[in-house]
Amino acid sequence: MDVRARFLNFFQSKNHIIYESMPLVPNDPSLLFTNAGMVQFKDIFTGKIPTPVDKKAASAQLCIRAGGKHNDLENVGYTARHHTLFEMLGNFSFGDYFKKEAISYAWEFVTKELGFNKNILYVTVHQNDDEAFEIWSQYVSPDKIKKMGDKDNFWQMGDTGPCGPCSEIFVDQGEEFFHTQEDYFGGDGDRFLEIWNLVFMQYERKADGTLCPLPKPSIDTGMGLERIQALLEGKKNNFDSSIFMPLIEEVSKLTRMPxxxxxxxxxxxxxxxxxxxxxxxxxxVNFDKEGRGYVLRRILRRAVRHGYLLGMTSPFLYKIVQKVCQQMGTYYPYLFQKESSIMDQCQSEETRFFETIESGMDMFKKELSSLPKDAPFSGEIAFKLYDTYGFPLDLTQDMLKEEGRKLDIKTFEFHMEEQKKRAKASWKGSGDEIKNGDFLEILNEFGENQFNGYEHSSFTSKVIALLNKDYKKITQLKEEGYIVFETTPLYPESGGPIGDKGVLYKDEKKIADILDTKKYFGINISKILPLKTISVGDTLHIIADNERIETIKHHSATHLLHSVLKKVLGEHIAQAGSLVEPNRLRFDFSHPKALSKKELLEIESMVNAIILQNIPATTEYLPIQEARSKGAMALFGEKYGDIVRVVSFADESCELCGGIHVQNTGIIGSFYITKESGVSSGVRRIEAVCGKAGYEYGKNALYVITQAKELLKNQDIFIGISKLKEQIKELKDKYSKNTSDNDLKAFEEIKGTKLIVQKSLSSNIKQLIDIAKNKYEKIAILLVYEEEDKVSIACGVKNATINANEWIKQIAKILEGAGGGREDFATAGGKNTSKIPEAMQTAKDFAIKKIEEFT
Structure with missing residues (x-):
């Protein structure tokens, strides 16, 4: 049973919008990885972005719990249901339905769609939630409903914010299999297994702990796909299910161990x-020494170490990873597309780890053998295994668990903390880190350096500090490194605009290229590539790159765009991200649906109308509250003090901003929207150009129009294109008719099924398949169309024993592509045209085998 498809189709039938799984790396600085289905909708629940028009949603969300607060890593493999990666099925209501409907949907899905016996289902509710108890009593005998306390049945996002009671559905796995003292309903045993958690988000917890009813209560649910699949297959352990057994069998095959x-x-x-x-x-995500990349490395090394215990002494995990791509690429096509790259990266990382694992294991065994019976394992040795041989702490702890030993964790943590003090400081929130270097020493010595870039694009200033690539202070710089000036006109990357580039002069001779400018700990610092030696104390002339003015134009245009979006789409618009470069701008904002062509045209026209008014920019420094009362908007990513800088263009735009802007809007030039797209649930993105890039965009567009007119030999492009479309349609209809009468007669007949596998001269292969299916009662047809360096494939099945979705995947992979579809029709694309003959033969063999197997 395809549980994922059943779940999504069920809630789609209940008028829920189906959302794709969001990335495992969330756009949320408080999370290391996406760890629950509700992460995608967190900003909606907290009120950060407006409630979408469609207030009901469902998703199958990929999640990882292997670091930070939600870390299941050390339990994986030793319990029946802990996993690093899993899929969370969930349905959500944003102020639409509540407890009655949520419970009704859950009961209908579990009993009717999944077919669970009602007699083995049990339910928990919060001890004070009489409403949920009464609703459940319509479906379940009251003696199978248990009231539980806050620890088990109350959910909250954090110390403050949305929260509420929850209700959990349990399956009784059978007394004959589980009979410990904790295997009772409500106990900690495994007999009664939770399968679905329904959160009734009806309160907001204030800072003082009080609960206030939400005006629009919401629903957040979560059900683990792996757990459900195992239960449906009659398995008592997730790893015994069809999700994991193919992978376990592959491990057995590679290790030659049962x-x-x-x-x-x-x-x-x-x-x-x-x-x-x-x-x-x-x-x-890439393997790294810190942050998410380090968690990935820990996961791989833990797996490799367990392979080592099974006798593996060379890379092997990449072959299991390939099996994952083949197994799950049907639903997540990017696994097919990136299979080769994934395997290469995995194999390379394994190779590096295997180079040190022998030495590390020798050290571990030597230390273990020298220990008295009850003595803890040395924390110093554990740190050395971590620092020198790349053994993550939990890997060492795993090995000690197998030996029944404990670790001197305090000593390990002491050495770990000492290392951090020497080399790193935590970068709060995302799990990533930044090297501290000697920034704080510079700050203590000189304070924050002065920025005068609002008034100047060039300036002569003294060098007060130089740093190497590791951010360590040096007195002279001869290669790529960093420079700090007493006063600088170079704008640092902050919020949207990128940092200034430029050149440095000494005695009227160019001495360095400025590659970038950023701000760390309040210090403006520029990355440079010296042409000659630079020393602390030198006085240099700083000139910002000419690209700076183009960046400034795009920055001011971003402000105008933000303002116009509010006017056209509504006051709910809030910035969710921004990038400003010399040749483009990108603006992310909260909005529940895609913008229409009419809206985009109106937005573009209004921005250009403001530009044409030559409105001067005004800058004020105001108390934060006064600025807000004036209507100043706050830009994403900015940090504000008591006194803020307010940039305005008359009544058209007013924002809190520390960036540089044009003197008047006329300098921006023409403004063109180049793209509108979705970023995530409730967030849209507009990309645009102005200034020099805008001129180039307009010039290229006019050139294309001129060329089109010449080709069409008609000044009215629309009439010319319409005539061409009519001619193409006539030719297609004519060709399709001829093809159906002639080419599609070239079939083989296998056990009464007409089989067609061939290349097509027409790109309209779907129409040809429809013609064939209408003509023959029992047919399986697959057509391939080659165009330059790409391949299009389509297949159709009617009353034949072949699954079109499975069929097309057999050849898409050979052609280095991907695709899929329904049981009766599927499409795919590929890029390796040289493999077309091989792919077609494979498709033919597959079809014949399926037809004959059934017969």
Missing amino acids: YIHQKGASFRVIADHSRAVAFLLAQG
Whole structure:
């Protein structure tokens, strides 16, 4: 049973909007990874962005719990249901339906769609939630409903904010399989297994702890796909299900060792971790020494170490990862597309780890053998294993758990803290870190350097500090490094605009290129590439790059765009991200749906109308409250003090901003919107150009129009294109008719099924398939169309024993592409045209085998 599809189709039938799984790396500085289905909708629940027009949603969300607060890593492989990566099925209501409907949907799905026996279902509710108890009593006998306290049945997002009671559905797995003292309903045993948690978000918790009813209560639910799949297959352990067993069997095949459940923790660790490695690499997380990349490295190394216990002494995990791509690429096509790259990265990282694992294991065994019976394992040795041999702490703890030993964790943490003090300081929020270097020393010595870039684009100033690539203070700089001036006109990257580039002069001779400018700990610092040696104390002439004015134009245009969006779309518009470069701008904002062509045209026209008015920019420094009362908007990513800088263009735009702007709007030039797209749930993105880039965009557009007119030999492009479309349609109809009468007669007949596998001269292969399916009663047809360096494929099935979705995937992979569809029709694309003959033969063999197998 395809539980994922069943779930999404069920809630789509209940008028829920289906959202795709958001990235595992969330746009949320408080989270290391996406760890629950509600993360995608967090800003809606907290009120950060407006409630979408469609107030009902459902999703199958990929989640990872392997770092930070939600860390299941050390339990994976040793329990029946802990995983690093899992899929969370959830349905959500943003002020639409509440308890009655949520419970009704859950009961209908579990009993009717999934077919669970009502007699084995149990429910918990919060001890004070009489309403939920009464609703559940319509479906479940009251003696199967248990009231629980806050610890088990009250959910909250944080110390403050949305929260509420929850209700959980349990499945009784059978007394004959579970009979410990805790295996009763409400106990900590495994007999009664929770399958679905329904959160009734009806309160807001204030800072003083009080609960205030929300004006529009909401619903947030979560159900683990892996757990449900195992139960439906009659398995008592998630790893025994069809999700994991193919991977475990692959481990068994590679290690040439049988999988015995009681002794199979290493098999389960490898199977589980291969999924997390595959998806993290596919979504752009790379192996690293810190942050998310380090968590990925820990996961891989834990899996490799367990492979080592099974006798593996060379890279192997990449082969399991390939199996993951093949297994899950049907629903997540990017696994097919990136399979080769994922395998290469995985194999390279394994190779590096295997180079040190032998030495590390020798050290571990030597220390272990020298310990008295009850003595803890040395924290110093554990740190050395971590620091020198790349053994993550939990990997060492895993090995000690197998030996029944404990670790001197305090000593390990002492050495870890000392290392951090020497080299790193935590970068709060995202799990990433930044090197502290000697910034604080510079700050203590000189304070924050002065920025005069509002008035100047060039300036002569003294060098007060130089740093190497590791941000360490030096007295002379001969290669790429960093420079700090007493006063600088260079604007640092902040919020949207990128940092200034430029050149440095000494005695009227160019001495360095300025590559970038940023701000750390209040200090403006520029990255430079010296042409000659630069020393602390030198007086240099700083000139900002000419690109600066183009960046400034795009920055001011961003302000105008923000203001116009509010006027056209509504006051709910709030900035959710921004990028400003010399040749473009990108603006992310909260909005529930895609913008229409009419809206985009109106926005573009209104911005240009403001530009044409030559409105001068005015700058004021005001108390923050006065600025807000004036209507000044706050830009994303900015930090504000008591006195703020307010930039206005008359009544058209007023924002809090520390950036540089044009003197008047006329300098911006023409403004063109180049793209509108979605970023995430409730967030849209507009990309645009102005200034020099705007001129180039307009010039290129006019050139294309001129060329089109010449080709069409008609000054009215629309009439010319319409005539061409009519001619093309006539030719297609004519060709399709001829093809149906002739080419599509070239079939084989296998056990009464007409089989067609061939290349098509027409690009309209879907129409040809429709013609064939209408003509023949029992047919399987697959057509391939080649155009330059790409391939299009489509297949259709009527009354034949072939699944079109499975069929097309057999050849899409060969052609280095991906695709899919329904059981009766599917499409795909590919890029390796040289493999077309091989792909077609594979498609033919697959079809014949399926037809004959059934017969």
